[in-house]
Amino acid sequence: MPESVFWMTTSWQHSFAGRSDRAPFHVASIQPMFTWQLGKGNYLRSTGIIALDFTNDNYFIPFGLGVGKVFTAGKVTFNIFAEPQFTTWHHGAGISVVQLFCGINTQF
Numbered sequence: 001m002p003e004s005v006f007w008m009t010t011s012w013q014h015s016f017a018g019r020s021d022r023a024p025f026h027v028a029s030i031q032p033m034f035t036w037q038l039g040k041g042n043y044l045r046s047t048g049i050i051a052l053d054f055t056n057d058n059y060f061i062p063f064g065l066g067v068g069k070v071f072t073a074g075k076v077t078f079n080i081f082a083e084p085q086f087t088t089w090h091h092g093a094g095i096s097v098v099q100l101f102c103g104i105n106t107q108f
Helices: none
Strands: 002-015 028-037 041-046 050-053 056-066 066-073 074-091 098-108
Touching: 041 056, 041 074
Parallel strands: none
Antiparallel strands: 002 028, 028 041, 028 050, 041 066, 050 056, 056 074, 066 074, 074 098
């Protein structure tokens, strides 16, 4: 039977030291993560990182839906995945609208 897992990470960054003539900054990131095990090492995933730049009034909220596969080769476990992410809500210059998040993790 497929199993789903949801978890979330958050971080807040605030400048507190450095040159006194430098402007302070306040940035938050929120990463809700969801995986749905499909069996035989296959899974669906969604892990877009929400970024909120309160100093410059920039923000973006992406939505992603990807696939992954966990398998072993000899004594090494591999996890490969690809997740297209689309920015659904954003404000500010230089914000990406579409991105591809992919990777390979290994465990020896």
